[in-house]
Amino acid sequence: MLGLLRLSIKWFHSIVIPLAALFVMPAHAELRIDITQGSVKPMPIAVADMSGKSSVEKKFGRDIARVIATDLERSGLFKSIDRKAFIQTTDALRSLPRFGDWRVISAQALVQGRTELVPDGRLRVEFRLWDVYAETQMVGLAYFTIPDNWRRVAHIISDAIYKRITGETGYFDTRIVYIAESGPADKRKKRLAIMDHDGANHRFLTDGSSLVLTPRFSPELQEITYLSYFGNLPRVYIFNIDTGRQEILGDFPGMTFAPRFSPDGKTVVISMAKGGNSDIYTMDLRTRKVSQLTFHSAIDTSGSFSPDGKKIVFNSDRGGTQQIYVMTENGKSVRRISYGKGRYATPVWSPRGDLIAFTKMHKGRFFVGVMRPDGSGERLLYEDFLVESPTWSPNGRVLMFFRQSKSTPDGKGGGSRLFSVDLTGHNLREIITPMDASDPAWSPLIP
Amino acid sequence: MRFKNFGVLATVALLSACASGSEDKGTTSGAGSAATAKPTVSAAATNVIAPGSQEDLVANVGDRVFFGYDKYTLNDKSRAILDKQAAWLNANPAVKIDIQGHCDERGTREYNLALGERRANSVKDYLVQLGLNSSRVRTISYGKERPVAVGSMEASWTQNRRSVTVVQ
Secondary structure (H helix, E strand, O other), rough: OOOOOOOOOOOOOEEEEEOOOOOOOOOOOOOOOOOOOOOOOOEEEEEEOOOOOOHHHHHHHHHHHHHHHHHHHHHOOEEEEHHOOOOOOOOOOOOOOOHHHHOOOOOEEEEEEEEEEEEOOOOEEEEEEEEEEOOEEEEEEEEEHHHHHHHHHHHHHHHHHHHHOOOOOOOOEHHHHHHHEEOOHHOEEEEEEEEOOOOOOOEEEEOOOOOOOEEEEOOOOEEEEEOOHHOOOOOOEEEEEOOOOOOOOOOOOOOOOEEEEOOOOEEEEEEEEEEOEEEEEEEEOOOOOOOEEEOOOOEEEEEEEEEOOOOOEEEEEOOOEEEEEEEEOOOOEEEOOOOOEEEEEEEEEEEOOOEEEEEEEEOOOEEEEEEOOOOOEEEEEEOOOOOOOOOEOOOOOOOEEEOOOOOOOOOOEEEEEEEEEOOOOOOOEEOOOOOOEEEEEEEEOOO | OOOHHHHHHHHHHHHHHHHOOOOOOOOOOOOOOOHHHHHHHHHHHOHHHHHHHHHHHHHHOOEEOOOOOOOOOOOOOHHHHHHHHHHHHHHOOOEEEEEEOOOOOOHHHHHHHHHHHHHHHHHHHHHOOOOOHHHHHHEEEEEEOOOOOOOOOOOHHHHEEEEEEOOO
């Protein structure tokens, strides 16, 4: 079980160089998307293949452009214009855009760029984002990286474009850790798996010999905390991505589960069952000091820190049914916040701090929704037979969750897939995984 | 249809239980309907059953009890099964057991882990009350991870909300 896979994420050493604007225009009404609106009409954008001298450079240029176009399109905020409609060729674009050619095909924004393999073996990628109507450069940057990291460069460029146009930090240069599922429902094999946010670079982290559940990233992404039934003892583990090492968290007499890192990565909040009763604890990862936060005969579980680390939102049935409560990080001032109809579970604090996402169960249906930290403003974003476990994009604008379909007695159905939906309730997208998937956790932006 | 399925399941379980005996193999007995218990017994009768074995427990006592939705309390039927389990454990003093707690799929994963733990401990507490030494019992919750009946319908959910006593 130990050391199954070494997978480092510290290999990316990029140098970012701002490119000078090719020319400057007077101030004008800027190209902008307001992503707080309910339904956004996607902005038509042309992402041209990046130019390159050699065929290898040209291929990088093509591949990078397509990843950028797909990223932007999937955000629901952009419509990537079919490159077959392009009039100005990639080669001709190497000097300057002929803006008229892009206006004719209704492009409001244009992305162009260039790739070059430099003598030391690194790949240099530069891009420029143009406002087609104002005929100005909105942003221009160059990156150096090892060629194998071309997809990351593409995602970083997508983030730069998203940020320039929406004014918000992006979420494309991120990863998802989740549970890959296979086999019949009564003998489900579950493996820890990790992939880029778009499903690329998929890797399994465990071999399926032990049941594993509910993985979550540390803030710097080097570690994943999760539940494993290794040795038939359900306990919280920490998986180190750099070394591949899996280590049990602490020495607890009973089942430990529902782990989450604190925002500074120094603490893990968990639940522990003792004599059948589950309470919430924290463990300081450096000193190994364990603190019990709840002392209640009810089920207290699914703790999640606020982004400032000062509060913990959790799930308890102390009021008779599962509801959401907030307390301070040391277990004081417990207050119930959910008062709607039904049962509420799996609360997760938004990275922006403004909302708490949850799973709700009502009349045999499951919902993913959000409410403010005081419990007001409940909004349900998605409903189905079984949806569960929302996780936030690092900019707090998108939620990912899993959806399990109904099964029949002969074993048909029951599949489980990952989906994302914008906070607006629009733009539902499936995240394609090689097999069934559950318990997604969205990473922060890769450092 | 249902009857036939369980007959097959039970036979498979008895054969494989000899090899490991450490997992819930999907047999149904105890507080299940009479229809499901019968084939278990008849299938078992064709094998030689060692006293104190999992097969013995399944065939002659009942290895599981069932719970209501989001409940962990024992009803009269469950207590009757557990009374028999306690007597059986008393008659087989060398036997140590695991009590598994399980849930149906209609709850969230983490909450169900906690609920399964509650169910397993309800059973343990009752057996200990009846005189079982607690050092002979371990509990483990599987939440909704190991359903015994497949199918998103009440008939399956009823069977999945269970505790299963497994000889270690």
